[in-house]
Every structure is written in structure tokens, then in C-alpha cells.
Ligand code: SF4
């Protein structure tokens with residue numbers, strides 16, 4: 446595994462980019478006047494509350510698992526809430542690991558409501574709900590606090606899902622979705638939001654989000670009577686394990702060509718780093734989740750949330766590299782799907 | 786020069802055909818793009834038809850392209866293989882139906 450981010454960046458800066466076959470991301474966005482990439486007003490805080498997870502997916506970006514000890518503390522969570530209060534950010538987006546396994550998860554949800562968060566997103570792997578007795582009541586807890594649930598669903602068929610996420614994951618996910626439906630989540634017009642995330646299980650780009658959503662809705666409804674609100678089609682960025690996979694399978698060059706070919710200048714305007722900050726479990730600040738995985742802290746004097754200062758942080762250039770092409774391909778890609 | 790007739794990297798250069806005949810090339814690509822848009826048939830259905838035809842005309846570039854296109858659209862491998870069979874069935878049927886011509890000729894020439 447190209448664990449060290451330096452090695453990954455070397456790959457992303459070398460090869461077809463170094464020899465001029467493909468343009469550097471920086472040069473590409475400079476053509477439309479988007480370089481340097483700068484943040485706008487902060488709207489979303491994406492927070493990684495720790496690497497503990499009930500699953501051990503082969504392609505997990507953070508290598509999450511039951512034995513990981515990296516867990517966000519209550520103090521750090523409080524600092525995140527301070528940012529919400531001072532900046533007026535309206536969305537908290539929790540990732541992990543399984544965010545629900547953080548011992549202070551429920552406390553955080555309750556405090557966030559008091560801090561006036563409009564949209565509290567939990568990226569739930571769904572299987573956690575069935576993993577252990579102490580999580581069985583999660584759907585009710587979510588409902589009580591109007592938590593917005595977003596879950597990964599690699600495909601609406603068992604084979605493809607289990608291949609990406611492990612045997613039995615599909616059936617457990619289906620059960621969890623049915624449970625969420627039963628208490629009102631994902632039902633048309635219900636305020637209890639349940640969205641699904643689709644990302645390709647291989648070296649290809651996601652298809653049109655609206656068409657994929659239609660197919661998912663039809664199949665999940667017909668086969669399992671499941672409802673959900675939106676499907677977010679997310680492009681796999683060439684970093685971490687996915688980058689390893691691309692290289693090992695001989696798909697790296699073709700994939701980069703496909704990303705560059707699908708470059709959409711309209712998507713650059715809305716890449717998520719322009720209105721989002723990503724916070725690591727230990728409080729370090731990153732431009733986005735991907736830069737966090739690459740270990741690239743923000744290019745600012747302020748790099749940790751204990752020193753947070755909106756004005757100073759906003760006056761920074763976002764760190765970009767060739768992985769950013771993943772955010773600007775086709776209709777664009779963010780943690781909430783297409784951006785154009 | 787590549788030392789084989791087909792080089793997978795050539796698929797990326799498909800667009801270059803306009804360089805030697807701009808108007809015809811552009812018209813072709815415009816037509817091509819239009820054909821595969823959503824219409825009376827969905828883009829998904831057309832992708833499967835394209836995959837079947839790609840096999841019948843045995844174009845390795847098209848097979849690569851429409852396998853990937855199918856994956857992007859969430860088409861399953863079972864659906865893809867059935868499409869290939871549909872193409873193969875028509876192709877073998879087209880051969881076999883000529884057996885009737887053979888039978889006609891045989892009968893005509895025989896006493
Ligand atoms: S469920 Fe998510 S966080 Fe957990 S191991 Fe799988 S990919 Fe990683």
C-alpha cells in the first residue's frame with residue numbers, strides 16, 4: 446500500500462502528468478481563472494470522529510476496524526461546536542469509521558442540536574444498527590434528533606455489494622433500510638432524510654446520477670419495498686487504497702485519462718472544498734476529506750481547531766493536486782453527489 | 786509504430802480522425818453522440834444494444850468501451866452477457882437461415 450502520502454503525491458505528480466501527456470490540475474483550472482482555488486464562506490464541517498468500525502472493508506480509505514484507537518474526544522467535539530456557533534455553518538457531516546461507535550456520539554448529536562445545526566448528517570454503514578444490542582435503538586435515536594442518514598450502497602444487487610463491502614453486508618443493509626423506512630425515514634415527503642451513496646466498484650466513473658437514482662429506486666422498491674430520498678453518485682478519487690488498486694490492476698493511466706477527459710469547468714466553481722472544512726479525529730484541519738487522507742493539512746498559520754480563526758483560515762489557498770480531477774469530472778462529485 | 790494491429794491506447798485517439806477530414810469527422814461524432822442520448826429508448830438500453838453489436842462486428846475497441854459504459858450505468862454482468870447472447874443468436878440465426886437457401890438449391894438440382 447502506498448501508505449505514505451508523499452509516495453501517493455509522487456505518483457499523482459509523475460507519469461502521464463510529468464511527461465506532458467495530461468495537464469496538471471493547476472494548469473487546467475488556471476485556464477478558466479480558477480487558480481489559486483480559494484474558499485468561500487464555511488457552510489459544512491465534515492468531521493471524522495474516529496477510525497473505529499464494526500466492519501473491515503477491503504477498500505476502506507482509513508483502514509477502519511474494531512481495534513482502531515483513534516477516536517475524537519469530547520473536548521475536540523466541543524471545539525467543533527464552537528466553530529458552528531461562531532461561523533454559522535449549517536451542516537455537520539460525520540464520518541469515520543462508524544461514527545456511532547464513538548463513545549460521545551450521542552452526546553455530540555444532542556449538543557449540536559442545541560448549537561443550532563440545521564442538518565446533522567451521519568454517514569452510517571447501516572450494518573452497525575444490527576451489529577450489537579447497544580446499537581439496536583439507533584434508528585429511534587436518529588429519529589428523535591432528526592439526524593440525516595446517508596449510507597453507502599455499492600449496488601442494488603447482492604453480489605456487487607458484498608464484493609465491495611464483505612459477505613452478508615447486503616442483507617444486513619437491506620434490513621437496516623427497512624427498519625429506517627418503518628419509522629418514517631426515506632419515505633417520500635418525510636422530513637426524516639435517508640439518502641444513499643453510490644460509488645463505482647472499480648476503475649470506472651459513475652454514470653448519470655439521476656438515471657442511477659431511478660434504477661436504484663425501482664430495484665430496491667420492487668425487490669425489497671425500500672424507499673429512500675436521493676442517490677449521490679460519487680467518483681472514486683485516485684488516492685489511498687483506490688490508487689493502489691488502480692496501479693496494481695494496470696488501470697491507473699486509463700483512469701486518469703477518463704477523469705481529465707470528463708473535466709467540467711462548471712464543476713470547479715462548486716468543488717466541496719470551497720464551502721467545507723474537514724476535521725480529523727485529532728482536531729487537525731484539512732481542505733477536504735481527501736486531503737485529510739493524503740495527510741495534507743490546510744496551507745494556513747491555523748492548522749488545528751483549538752486555534753480556529755475564520756478570517757485567517759479563509760485567507761488561504763486550497764491545496765490541490767491531480768486527485769482533484771475526481772471532483773470535476775462530468776457533473777462533478779462531492780460528498781453530496783453531483784455539483785452541477 | 787505498434788507491433789500489433791490493435792492497441793488499446795488507440796481508443797483514446799479516436800477523436801483524431803477529424804484531423805484528416807474535419808467536417809465528416811465532426812458530423813459523425815455529433816451523430817454518434819445524439820444516437821446515444823435518452824430518447825424513445827433509454828441510454829441504458831442503447832448501451833446494451835451497442836455492446837451486443839460490438840460483439841457481432843467484433844470490434845475490440847467498442848467491446849472495451851461499452852463494457853465500461855455498462856459498468857458506469859450500473860448494468861450487471863448478467864445483463865451484459867445476455868445482450869452478447871442476443872447478438873450471437875441473431876448472428877448464428879443469420880447463418881442458419883441461409884440453410885434454407887442451401888436446401889432450396891439442393892432440391893432444385895436433385896431429381
Ligand atoms: S464501513 Fe466504512 S469506515 Fe467501516 S470499514 Fe467499511 S469503508 Fe471503512
Ligand code: SF4
Nearest residue numbers: 716718733735769772
Ligand atoms: S480533492 Fe479536495 S481539494 Fe481537491 S478539488 Fe476536491 S475537494 Fe477540493
